[in-house]
Amino acid sequence: MSNRSMETEDELLREMTAFWGGVHSRFEWLLDTQAHFYHHLGTACRAGTCTETRAKCEMV
Incomplete structure (x- = not known):
């Protein structure tokens, strides 16, 4: 079975x-996408709308 x-x-x-x-390159696109998601997680945590536990949010 192939893992795509x-x-x-x-x-x-x-x-x-x-x-x-x-x-x-596709690698650059993947890296930019991950950085963008990480940016939004940090924004949500600072705004108090993060759905993660408080300890996990404070790590960001």
């Missing part, structure tokens, strides 16, 4: 163009 969640190095290095013209 594991990208090969060639797939991660392949460059893609967004509709607004930005060109990045």
Whole structure:
């Protein structure tokens, strides 16, 4: 059974163009997406709307 969640190095290095013209490798897109989610978690914790436990929110 193949595990498609594991990208090969060639797939991660392949460059893609967004509709607004930005060109990045798939790895860069994944990294930017994770950073964006992390940013929103920190914003929610500071605003007091975080759904995580208080101890986990304070780590952000």
